[in-house]
Amino acid sequence: MLDRIRIVLIxxxxxxxxxxxxxxxxxxxxxxxxxxxxxxxxxDQEAYSRASxxxxxxxxxxQFDALEAAVADRTLVVGASARSRHLPWPxxxxxxLAEGLPQALASDGARIALVFGxxxxxxxNAELQRCHQHVHIPTNPxxxxxxxxxxVQVLAYECRQAFLAIDETATPAANATTGEADQPFGVExxxxxxxxxxxxxxxxxxxxxxxxxxxHDPDNPRQLMARLRRLFMRAHLDSMEMxxxxxxxxxxxxxxxxxx
Amino acid sequence: MLDRIRIVLIxxxxxxxxxxxxxxxxxxxxxxxxxxxxxxxxxDQEAYSRASxxxxxxxxxxQFDALEAAVADRTLVVGASARSRHLPWPxxxxxxLAEGLPQALASDGARIALVFGxxxxxxxNAELQRCHQHVHIPTNPxxxxxxxxxxVQVLAYECRQAFLAIDETATPAANATTGEADQPFGVExxxxxxxxxxxxxxxxxxxxxxxxxxxHDPDNPRQLMARLRRLFMRAHLDSMEMxxxxxxxxxxxxxxxxxx
Numbered sequence: 001m002l003d004r005i006r007i008v009l010i011x012x013x014x015x016x017x018x019x020x021x022x023x024x025x026x027x028x029x030x031x032x033x034x035x036x037x038x039x040x041x042x043x044d045q046e047a048y049s050r051a052s053x054x055x056x057x058x059x060x061x062x063q064f065d066a067l068e069a070a071v072a073d074r075t076l077v078v079g080a081s082a083r084s085r086h087l088p089w090p091x092x093x094x095x096x097l098a099e100g101l102p103q104a105l106a107s108d109g110a111r112i113a114l115v116f117g118x119x120x121x122x123x124x125n126a127e128l129q130r131c132h133q134h135v136h137i138p139t140n141p142x143x144x145x146x147x148x149x150x151x152v153q154v155l156a157y158e159c160r161q162a163f164l165a166i167d168e169t170a171t172p173a174a175n176a177t178t179g180e181a182d183q184p185f186g187v188e189x190x191x192x193x194x195x196x197x198x199x200x201x202x203x204x205x206x207x208x209x210x211x212x213x214x215x216h217d218p219d220n221p222r223q224l225m226a227r228l229r230r231l232f233m234r235a236h237l238d239s240m241e242m243x244x245x246x247x248x249x250x251x252x253x254x255x256x257x258x259x260x
Numbered sequence: 261m262l263d264r265i266r267i268v269l270i271x272x273x274x275x276x277x278x279x280x281x282x283x284x285x286x287x288x289x290x291x292x293x294x295x296x297x298x299x300x301x302x303x304d305q306e307a308y309s310r311a312s313x314x315x316x317x318x319x320x321x322x323q324f325d326a327l328e329a330a331v332a333d334r335t336l337v338v339g340a341s342a343r344s345r346h347l348p349w350p351x352x353x354x355x356x357l358a359e360g361l362p363q364a365l366a367s368d369g370a371r372i373a374l375v376f377g378x379x380x381x382x383x384x385n386a387e388l389q390r391c392h393q394h395v396h397i398p399t400n401p402x403x404x405x406x407x408x409x410x411x412v413q414v415l416a417y418e419c420r421q422a423f424l425a426i427d428e429t430a431t432p433a434a435n436a437t438t439g440e441a442d443q444p445f446g447v448e449x450x451x452x453x454x455x456x457x458x459x460x461x462x463x464x465x466x467x468x469x470x471x472x473x474x475x476h477d478p479d480n481p482r483q484l485m486a487r488l489r490r491l492f493m494r495a496h497l498d499s500m501e502m503x504x505x506x507x508x509x510x511x512x513x514x515x516x517x518x519x520x
Contacts, residue, residue: 022411053403074341086294095421102300125488137417138424142287143313150284150413157397157414164398185494215511227501236312242485251475252512 001163004111008070011118013039020149022057028156033072067150067224068125074113075255076104079123079131090133096136100160114155119148191238198242209249261423264371266292268330271378273299279310280409282317288416293321294330323352327387332457334373336364339383339391347486350393358418369452379408389486392493438487451498458502469509
């Protein structure tokens with residue numbers, strides 16, 4: 001999917017922005033960069049410096065004399081636009097754009113261009129009107145001018161999110177819910193969860209030790225054990241953490257015994 | 261909501277990245293920038309040049325000597341992490357983080373820090389272990405190193421999306437989902453969250469007590485304290501639970517003292 005998305009930069013003034021856009025693209029798995037009438041040398045040292053390893057994209061970037069040529073083979077052209085224009089145009093949010101990508105790319109020949117304008121003046125009305133739709137990145141109304149590479153970063157990130165969402169649902173065994181349930185903390189964990197029986201034994205031990213050190217009075221329990229239960233249960237202890245906590249309690253018991 | 265989110269940059273080398281991060285923040289409506297031991301002059305001309313109008317954020321950025329001080333008043337500390345570490349830690353995607361913000365900020369005293377590491381080496385293990393959870397921006401596995409300001413841009417963008425989503429539902433018509441989102445654990449909680457500073461004082465006390473009872477050997481720490489940090493940080497302790505745990509430690513200390 002991502003290989004059928006082209007980023008088109010029109011009239012870029014700062015080579016650093018071209019390099020930074022290339023880096024943002026490659027970070028998110030986009031590889032197709034087109035430059036329309038850049039107002040700088042795209043192979044300037046500053047471009048490579050900001051590309052920081054995405055030099056291949058800078059080197060491979062094709063240059064065009066007009067937007068028309070850069071998007072000729074595209075089936076969907078989307079222009080990044082900060083402003084609403086005189087003539088209203090279909091406008092989507094970055095998220096809606098990304099979520100629509102699988103559908104937009106459903107047919108074999110489908111190809112997309114995301115078009116970004118000049119640092120100072122954006123896209124012209126003529127350029128905006130060459131787009132099927134516009135995408136607007138929601139910004140602070142008091143400070144709305146995004147850096148060019150930052151805008152590329154946001155849209156490339158949203159494209160990748162949409163791509164990953166497809167990937168997650170692509171295998172028969174998997175849906176997002178299952179994946180989530182398998183990884184309660186969002187990463188592969190290093191120890192299995194403690195069992196309920198372990199947990200109950202721990203609470204018995206905890207209450208016994210807290211009573212022995214005179215922190216807890218079973219005849220006047222207030223809500224102490226309930227609060228400690230609530231804390232440790234919502235943490236979803238793993239088996240090693242359980243062993244550590246039992247080990248701490250056992251050591252406290254031993255010290256008390258040493259004393260007596 | 262956005263005014264209770266602090267961006268913390270640790271050991272930044274390039275003033276341009278500080279300026280670009282400030283611009284990304286202000287574009288998305290974030291204003292609170294903290295710098296921990298920057299390895300450059302944050303008021304360098306390059307910072308202002310890349311800030312491009314977000315100079316006020318650069319000027320207002322507070323500097324700290326350690327992460328600890330920059331997050332002392334925070335109730336949720338989230339570290340941006342590119343890698344999975346030896347010790348798995350609760351990990352969220354930028355979207356899940358953003359969608360959880362209304363919950364995380366439900367109580368009046370709640371404050372969040374999003375922590376970003378050095379351009380070259382990221383966050384240290386010690387810094388990562390001061391975080392309740394980590395956030396990983398999904399990237400191309402073949403080219404995964406995001407520019408610092410680009411990472412700030414992506415997370416700030418997601419925060420703004422979550423903010424705008426609340427705004428859309430913040431009408432009397434709001435549904436059950438909204439009500440749920442107002443509550444950190446799905447219900448109205450009885451105590452405010454513990455602050456980061458409280459938590460760090462607890463960990464100091466915990467380590468001291470575990471050493472005193474000979475359960476922990478600071479000269480051969482293995483991963484004991486890291487595991488206990490991970491456990492108590494992901495439980496998101498409230499202030500009363502914190503008092504109970506400190507009370508237990510104090511009582512153990514007293515019993516040891518009685519003995520000697």
